[in-house]
Amino acid sequence: LCKGQVLRGYVPNGTLFPTWFTMGPGQKKYTFPEFTVVVMLDDVQVTYYDSNMKHFIYRGHNTSDKIHEDEAQDGAYVFRIMYHHMKERYFHLKHHLNLTEGVQVQQRMAGCEMFDNGEPALIMTKNTFNAVFVDHAIYYNMTHFTYDAGQLLQGWDGMRQLQEKILYENVLLTLCIRTLKTILERERRTKRFLEGSFQVSCLAFGFYPRHINMTLLRDGQPVAEQELTGGEVLPSGDGTYQLRKSLEVSTEELKKRHNYTCTASHLSLDNKLDVSWESGTERVHLSTLSVLLVMLLVLFYWAFSFVSKGGCKASVSIPHSK
Template identity: 30%
Template sequence: MFFLTFVILVLRLKRWRILNPVSTHSLRYVYSGTSGIPDFPEFVAVGLVDEEQFVYYDSRNHRMVPRVEWMEKSEGKDYWDRETRKHIGWEQVFKNNIEVAKKRFNQTGGIHTVQQMYGCEWDDDTGTTGAHCQFSYDGEDFITMDFKTMSWVAPVRQALTTTLKWNSDKAYIESARNYFSQECIQWLKKYLDYGKETLQRKARPEVSLLQKDSSSSAVSCYATGFFPKSIVINWQKDGKEIHDDVETTELLPSGDGTFQIRSILRVSPEDLKNHQFSCVVEHVSLDEKIDKPWIAAPGINLLPIIIIVCVAALLVLAAVTAVAGFLGWRSKKKCKRINCGFCF
């Protein structure tokens, strides 16, 4: 029960400004802390480049380690020692913050979580950059950085004290500005270069249109086996793009290093008969768009696709365990700043 709840909390954090979805690259870190949960690390930090995990730290091993071969080969002992020291400090910050939050919400026992996500994006076509930084408590927004005004915003009254504290520290605000506008982008480009054979490879999507049966009001467009993850899927009706009655599912890993996604068009059987519908896919691996027209084919068996999607969903659940939290306790050590926030 807790595991499924924790999945939801992590997914709630996945909201930030996306640049051009076809050519954008991203570097982000997800930190998680919990209280009241036995047999989990007290603190976990995960780093991701283009949504691929490349570094990992937890409070059991107290060591930042590589998760991909290209990262292990590219950085030496000094890098891993430095990152380990930083994350040991951040571990203490989280242990402090979860206790502070519990007091502000008048809570004692039970399961509670503090999560943070921060990072940057870079569009390698236009050079445009973006950034994101946010905290949640028990799965709800707690405090977020507004990068237009370079100030912290609190959606709940329990975070107002933190907002006033952080916004009054002008030196920290300026440090955060420099990190997100320059340093984070520089590290992102460096990591992309390290893993270019993996991260910058291109795999074409396979596109198929399926309908459960002829009486169903939904037609699904599946794009599978593509890399990198950024992809655009649109539906057209008689050659004109449509957006109503369209639902796109969460991007999922396929288990072989590629991704898959599904876009669902809900339309009446009469419309399917009287109009021409097609699914249009754009991806960096394609010289031109894939335009897949819908041709009625009753009696298609969706079982193989369902199995694939279910397996991919299980992989996502397994990956989410990498951002499990910690059993909270108050740290008496001095609270250290981090690139995006410090003590509540």
């Protein structure tokens, strides 16, 4: 479970992105699940779960890896707690905001961090409702628990505060750190096999509505989905969405000087958007780089954001070694 940054003194942290959709009475049901969870490590999706499938799908670098039974049970238990909390919060907000119909979207970012010696550092949750901040809780230093009810909810009394502290300290933090260690070890094993490879990534963000078509092309031909990691549309927390697709490229493939193109179409775009990069256009001295820099050297970063009138902007950057 992880978050998209690395802090000094910490290993990569874990973040969940559960989303809960609700509809008013009599409305047609949508095909997307009511409750979805995406688990990420360093901005890379590693696990997916939703209320339709009711089981985990591993989406890390090695997609042949399976979710073990104990991991599945831990996750199901935590997600039931999350679902209960989000449902409780929805009824409070529905009454407070006088909502009677329409699709309501509730989002939660939940994550844990641990020190480089493997000891837990903190666990936190942050909730939004229809892209508006609702509340935030954090347990840190193995002693301190704080809760910010925001402007839309009532604060907890002393008994509820104690109950939540016990839950975070003895259940949620323990399960989150255990899962984080498991996923870290799995990804580290995979990284050893991928040594000397590179990553090409397409990232689209800031778009609404959530439906988007994005394809990674190699010499004009679509790359098979089973070769890619990521691919799930994720909420951004501000009412818009993001999507990332990544491809591992070996040094042998890089020598073939393939042309990689990210192509996307969306309702807010008048025309299809294409952004390309050709391998071999940058001078690379592989012998002087560490494995980490090798992994980042030809990172192809494409990002575009949509504005209200349907315009967009795109950028391409290739990190260099120092």
